[in-house]
Structure formats: structure tokens, C-alpha cells
Amino acid sequence: MSKLANRALLEARYLRDVEIITRIRSAQGGFVLFAITPPRQSTPAERLPEIARATVERLDHLDLDGLVLYDIDDERSRNPVERPFPFSPTVDPSEYRAKHLQAWRTPAIVYRAVSKYQREELRNWLTEQDPGRTLTVLVGAASSGSTSPVSLADAQALRAELNPELLLGGVAIPERHSRRENEHLRLIAKQEAGCEFFVSQVVYDLNAAKNLVSDYRYECESRGLAPVPIVFTFSVCGSMKTLEFLRWLGVAVPRWIENDLRHSSNTVAASLEQAQAMAVELIDFCRRLEVPFGLNVESVSIRREEIEASVDLAARLTTYLREPLGRVHG
């Protein structure tokens, strides 16, 4: 690469660094995130730096706008069915970032599973965050039956009181819209509680996602509200075990997709193609409806092959999103 091109790239990156926050503040989408789950708490402490370094190296060549750091809660209360992969507590995302991801250049969206924390912990955490480098997504208890020291509404109010500049996001669940047809109203209620963007769970049911986008858009319009960016999450699925896990997490995976994967000679490659096609269709749909959107890519599996395919997916989607003509160089 020539020095000039290199410099242009660096400048573009610099602009993008500040872009995600300014973009969300002005209700604009068009950004790409990559989500990671911190290592398990059982990981030997001396291995954490090299794991973080491998992650940064893997993602560095992507032209990402931000990193998402999940805060994993044991969701047994939500789903009594046995978890396909055993639950294992993970390192606190904020701590992991502070200690091991300093090399990462973009802002990060740090999740807080509200029900895991005492009020004081959450107050301190919210107060300490630098709103120029961090965004947060506050997630409520996994089931309405569980009781936790702090409710989601409380946590949202604390953020507004203690650190109003800290950009707040909420989760969007298209599958819940299929069941209850009111997820768009829940998004608007979250917006009223301070949310300025939403992140979906992994999308495999395009109709459900489109229904939510569409209902949200027209509901905003009828209330004279500007829609805020919805970040859609995509992932690859390289095995039937991963598919089982996706379903356990509440992701509606259509039968035809399952059949395609089950009968493919290369499951992970087939899944990559499917995910790309779904994302492209949803991008085009959001553009047509003029709903701001972002993309988020994750690997729900820790198998190397699936992680690498997810990185490939993020690369393809970044290209598609940024090409003036939206072409993908697969």
C-alpha cells in the first residue's frame, strides 16, 4: 500500500473512531461492530493477555467502528432446558477491556446484565465510564420471574442521573415480536427511558426482523419520533451443536436453514453465505424504510473455524455497507 493510501486509510479510521458516538447521537446508522465474550473466569490469569492479543490481531484488519463486550449471565432462569454448552462465568467485560484491550482503537459497547449487580456496584460502574470511549447496553433479568437487587428501569434511571452523557442502548428481540407483536412498543418505551440505539440478538428469522423494523418505523412516524439505530447481530453456525445452542438462546432458526446446514458438505461455509445473504437483505430493507441500522457480528461458538468465519462475515458486511454500490467481494 502506498504511503498516501495508508494515510488516507488512517484518517478514515480516525474519523470513524469518533463516528460511532456522533453517529448514534444524531440517530444515524451505517456502522459495523464485532462482539466478543470475555474468557471464562476459570482461564489462568497469565493466559488472558495472549487471548486478548489474538483477538485484537484477528479484528485489527477489519474496518470496525466499535467492539461489543458481552456480560454473560447464567440464563437458566429463562430456559429450563439443559444448556447445550455448559455455563461458565466469564471475566467482567469492563475489567477485561481495561486490563487487556487497551490496544484496541475504537470505542466499546460494554454490556451490563443488570441483575448480576448490587446497586452500589452499578452506581460506581456507571459513574466511572468515559462517555467518549464507552457506550453501554443495559440488559434486564433473563426472566420476569427472577428478582434482582436492581431492575432495568432503575439502572436506566441511574445512568441518566449519574452519567447522562454515557450513550445507552437496549436489546431488541425480533422473536419476541413474533410472539407478542409489541416489541416495537417496548423499543419506544426504552427510548423514552434514554436508549439511543438497540442491539438485536442473532438474526436467523428475517421475517421477524423485518416485521419489527417495519412496525417500529411506522409507530415512530405516527408519534412524531425519530427512529434510532437498530444494530442487527449476525453469526455463523458451523455445527448442529451450535444450532442447538442458538435455539437455546432463543434464536428462531427456520427449518430450511437447519436442513441446508445439516446436509451441507461444508456447514460453516454454507452458514457464512446464508448469514451474508440475510444481512444484505435486511440492510436493503432498512435502507428502503429509512430506518437507521448498524451491524454486529459475533461467534456464538468458541471453535476456531466458526470464529474465523465470523471475522470473514464482518469483513464482507463492512465492504457491502461501505461500497457505494453495495457490492460484496466475497
Add this chain to the structure above:
Amino acid sequence: MSKLANRALLEARYLRDVEIITRIRSAQGGFVLFAITPPRQSTPAERLPEIARATVERLDHLDLDGLVLYDIDDERSRNPVERPFPFSPTVDPSEYRAKHLQAWRTPAIVYRAVSKYQREELRNWLTEQDPGRTLTVLVGAASSGSTSPVSLADAQALRAELNPELLLGGVAIPERHSRRENEHLRLIAKQEAGCEFFVSQVVYDLNAAKNLVSDYRYECESRGLAPVPIVFTFSVCGSMKTLEFLRWLGVAVPRWIENDLRHSSNTVAASLEQAQAMAVELIDFCRRLEVPFGLNVESVSIRREEIEASVDLAARLTTYLREPLGRVHG
């Protein structure tokens, strides 16, 4: 058009005339049908010839492989909700064809709503049909609660006994697959009862249609059966009243499609684009899965604008299906 091109077209048409029957017999798809509902019985008899003539004129420039003639039953037993368009008995499709559609050049698929007939009537009808010109789709009672003189299984057995050469089709309902996940097994059972093709109800839920195709394909494979053609029906929807009627008929119309149509400045044009895109996606899907398929287009509404848009849809889909590269000249 030059004489030569004209002759080539005529020859192609001639080949196609015999094609639908030979194609289905060899479990091949790739054909396009147009479905009509005969006029109401309340129509003055002297108006029937001109109505038939208008239909033939409207469809004649299309390169159709066959005509479908529906046999309308009062479906009140299936759906207690008030019918958006009042039910009105229609002229018998076989009689209408014999008296008024002689000018039509291709074979016709004549529906029989089995529950409407006495055993003797059905015996006579099945015996009289010319299997070189007629195919039939036998449809069971609209709800399992109703009792009728002849069951669907009886009627299928009569066909096999009295006119085994008469090509028999069955209905395929993707929406039922969404609810019960066994429609593919029902199709295979119908195949064992003599069905050599299936016709779907109007498709608006692509995932449901894909799930059915996919499950059917892999179930056939595991049983060592060759899949038979599934004919997918598409229609345009030019008003909220028509949409309500589609839902009353049991068609699952996704919310986003409803919203698109409701907020479009030209509902019928938007619906035409949607239906075309859905059909193209399903064609590509069936091709990839190597499941033989046909297309059927109808207008569920009797408004002129919607009928004309349906004819336009059939023209576009015929072009797409027959172009080597599958391009659509919209």
C-alpha cells in the same frame, strides 16, 4: 414479429401444450399456470360468454402452460370470522370450461371440492374427463369437523379406479406446516394416494414455503422417493380489503408486507413488486434444492386493477422462468 419467429413461437406453444402433462408425469416442473374462479351463479347466463371471452383475451398473449379452474366451496365451516367478501356460489368450473372456454388452447386443471358432491356425481365426473386435456386437484372438506358424502380418500380411490390416467394433484399448505410441522408428511401420504403434483395456496410467507419445500425434499430423499412438482401460487393484493380476505383464507401475510402495502402510494404496484420478488426467491430456492416446481398466478380479488396486475405478474414470472439467465424485464 417475423413469420419465422411467429412460427417458432407457435411450435414452442404446441410443444408446451402437451408439455404440462408429460412434464408432470416425469416429475418435472418449470411450468406456469393461471388460475381463475368461474363467475357467480347469479351472473345472467347471457353474460357468461363475454366474461369468458374477456378472460381468454386477457390471458392469450401470455405463454401459459395451463389454466387452473377453482371450485369454490363456502368455507364458513373452516373460519367462523365473517368473510370480508360475501360468499356467493360460482358456476361449476367443468361446465364453465365446456361451454365457454373451448377457445382456450392448453390443458386445464379443474378443481373438485369433494365435499360438495354426491358419490355418484363424482364418479360420473371422474369417468368423463379426458386425461389428455384435463388434470384435477381434489380438495378435502374445509374443516375436519364437517361431514360430507365422500371423503378425500374415497375420492382419490375413485379416481384411481375409474380414470387412472387422469392426472391427480393435491393442495399444499405451507401455513399448516408452520403450525404442525407435518405438511411434508401429508404431501407424501397424498403421493401414495396417487397425487403427482401439488398446488399451494397463495404464498406470502416465504419462510413457511421454504420450510415445506426443504422438509419435503429431505423426507423424499430419506424414503428414496422422487419429489413431484409443487406449484406455488402467487397473487397481488391491491387493497387492505383484499389483504383481509387473504388472511381470512388462511394466508399468513407478514406484518412488514402489510405495512408496506398500507403506506404505499400505489398499493397494487407495490404488491406486484413484492410478489415478483417472493416468486423469484422461491424459484431460486427450489432450483438450488432440485425440487421440481411450477408457478400459478391468480387474482383473489375481482377488481379490474388487481386482475390486470396478476396478469402482469404471470407475464413477468413466465419470462423469468424461461430466460436462460432468469432475468426479468419488468
